[in-house]
């Protein structure tokens with residue numbers, strides 16, 4: 001089991017992140033929850049992001065971690081003084097088990113509506129990985145998620161004072177979606193971005209750029225990299241926290257307060273890293 005998870009982690013993360021020290025062990029490693037900015041909180045594990053956006057009208061949770069981490073995420077939410085039962089919406093980034101495996105349990109605990117792109121909803125609803133996915137051989141099924149609804153690209157999810165916009169960023173998976181909103185602290189409003197994975201990856205024996213089941217993967221990911229690059233972006237949390245240097249920024253929180261998380265170039269850097277990775281994958285796959 002452990003080896004399977006480790007292999008899966010290497011596959012899902014890709015070489016760059018794996019060599020940066022992230023791995024499946026971190027998926028479940030404990031991490032105290034913390035305020036990122038204003039009403040936005042990090043409630044994920046050390047290795048997989050989950051973000052809570054709070055309001056008096058109820059809360060919105062983005063991503064649920066792997067299935068074994070749902071209790072931990074729920075505990076983090078309570079630790080911050082919020083009720084899991086007050087989550088009205090759970091938004092999904094992408095339909096891989098390390099980010100969405102815990103959504104079924106968190107949906108049950110909260111009764112929330114689960115919102116995702118049409119391609120993601122199909123996987124969440126059935127629990128079965130998408131065969132078109134270039135990582136399909138390494139993907140694990142998940143508990144089927146109840147109470148799902150598909151959103152459109154650009155759709156704004158509203159809840160009381162909250163407004164979170166779906167930005168489809170497919171390519172890593174057909175359903176991958178990033179989410180944007182604004183948070184306010186001390187009179188300053190920041191553009192918040194939860195960027196989904198935009199890295200090109202394929203399982204051994206599969207091709208990312210020449211995948212007959214998902215021929216648009218390359219065009220999709222190029223478009224998604226441009227989308228993320230062009231976002232209004234002051235505070236970025238990526239689906240894998242180390243992908244946007246979250247821990248380096250967190251280390252400065254004691255000194256700088258929540259300003260530590262503000263980096264106006266964060267999305268451009270994240271997009272540039274994805275571009276470099278894509279070029280490497282395309283070059284490797286072009287070799288005979």
Ligand SMILES: [Zn+2]
Nearest residue numbers: 012094096197
């Ligand atoms: Zn993934």
